[in-house]
Amino acid sequence: MESGEQIEIARNQLAAFLIERADQSECHAAGEGLSEIKLPERGKPVHKTHYCGAMNASHVGSTVKLAGWVGKRRDHGGLIFIDLRDRSGLMQLVFDQQLGVKMFRDAESLRSEYVIAVEGEVVRRAEDNINPALPTGDVEMRVARMEILNKSKTPPFYIEDDLNVDENLRLRYRFLDLRRPEMLERLKLRHRAVKLVRDYMDRFDFLEVETPMLTRSTPEGARDFLVPSRLHQGSFYALPQSPQLFKQLLMVSGIERYFQIVRCFRDEDLRADRQPEFTQVDIETSFFGPENLFALLEGLVAKLWKEIHNIEIKKPFLRMPYKEAMNRYGSDKPDMRFGMELIDLGDLAVKSSFKVFTSALDGGGAVKGLCVKGGKKMSRKELDDYTLFARRLGAKGLAWAFVEDSGWRSPISKFFEPDLLQEINRKMKAAPGDLVLFVADNWETTCQVLGHLRLALAPEEKSADPHFLWVVDFPLFHYNENEERYDSDHHPFTAPRLEDLQLLEKDPLSVRAQAYDLVLNGVEIGGGSTRIHDSETQARIFKLLGLTDEESREKFGFLLDALSFGAPPHGGIALGLDRMIALLTGDESIRQVIPFPKTAAASCLMTGAPASVDLAQLDELKIDLQPLDEKS
């Protein structure tokens, strides 16, 4: 492919292109703008001596080689302009008939996304030809030589930013989608963030240790992805939902400070912020304590936001108990960028004659309200839609009232004495022109439904600053109605708060866990806990979760074993890297920051995964397929 002539040119210019590694700082920023081409010792440039995006006035007069993809082409007949694109950016090439007839004919044949290498002089553009929109807009290359390294079919969509194309197509041709500069920027930003995490953790003596991808399935939690074993027919590995047990075992091993940037797998339905495989920044510590862990994490995310967005984050972060978060925001991951808190109306609603309210309260439930400022412009249709929305979320209904000077315009106003009505208005800080919404149900449903309504009706202008907080004091268990047993709220290795330990068997639901979530702008970006580090407490928890001694020994024997050999007090956290990156890039979906994501139906449109396999493969594993469900 490469002509001898080109090799010659490369040799002649070699000296100028070798990079000096010696003075490179520890932090080479591949995610930053690219300047000079760096090569290993004895390296020779192939096809290019410079990056397109790095060309500027300082190169004027020198002859350089560039290589990349043909972007926009502007053919004026005797003069052709080509935007040449590589990882670093764009550079305008000028093909002039007078600089060679053959080459010019080749240039006329160039089409979008052809791969070319060019050589020529960098010249300053005439004053009125400068393109201020382009970093390289002061200069252009007068092409003296060109080689077409590869042709390209016409791409199925434009390789440009801000494109509006079916996600189907983007995912099927993800390799082209990633050619778009904005997607490249996402990959670069992710690289920088990951590197920053590694450097930061290293500075605090954390050791990055790898844990198995082929491990054993454990009960509880998400569905496992299973991997059949050939050597042990009928047995299966599971891909890790997280390295939870391994990192605890590493604490028993005496690692003391562990972290890992690690892929995790959960076979559950997808969302904009959930993929079947995703990446965690996994952290575990011994002899460290939650306070140090909070400080460590706050320092880490503050550094991320500082380095990437130059935003100073105030520390320490706000801490809020789970109960309070639910009561005030109707969510265990409250978005604190705006107020609009839920107001508890139990004390006032009880004085009304509205059965829906009073019977909810009689039944031990709650009545809460939400004030929508300026909500009077809402149409009846919209109110019906929100009522439907509330019903879908589990509420029996949605009560509403337009606040007016004379009282409420509402189907339920007749159940409230004028004084009571004013009291409610006062408590909700509702003024004429506002809309107030009420939900009456059990405590959890009431909070959750209003929490969703709060987000749906959130004001346009939210605070621009990132709002971090720790949500703490989660319950240790919740009751699983379907299975009629208690389930761990976090995971079964979470330590109860010591003062709640005596309630463990008496009143499990009131036991608080030493667990915490890190929340940013309404998104849970991490969660962790102090772990149980003695085998007796661990065994008590397993029993409460309905595991028999035999079961827990079979499934978790190695953990109980490890905890009985001098396990240090330990705890940790896992951060959702994809979510964090998506927040840094401002993307709604983590698909944008995952190079090769799955669709909502968990398939890969590019590779066609998942796919059927050869019968021979199944035979080897001694796996028979049952008749498939109808739809397949």
Added chain:
RNA sequence: GGAGCUGUGGUGUAGUCGGUUAACAUAUCGGCCUGUCAAGCCGAAGACCGCGGGUUCGAGUCCCGUCAGCUCCGCCA
């Protein structure tokens, strides 16, 4: 498992109350063109309207089913 939205030349869209040649932009192909950078001008080709069925004299349009993508609920320790 459930709900909602979307699906029309390669791409992005329009298509009225069901009415017969499915429109526009852009990309593509051909021609012209020496300073463009969303280049311009002229011309050509390109769709059986996601798929299947139904209603109707007649369906891109209405109905049912289905597939795909997206969003949400359930689920996700």
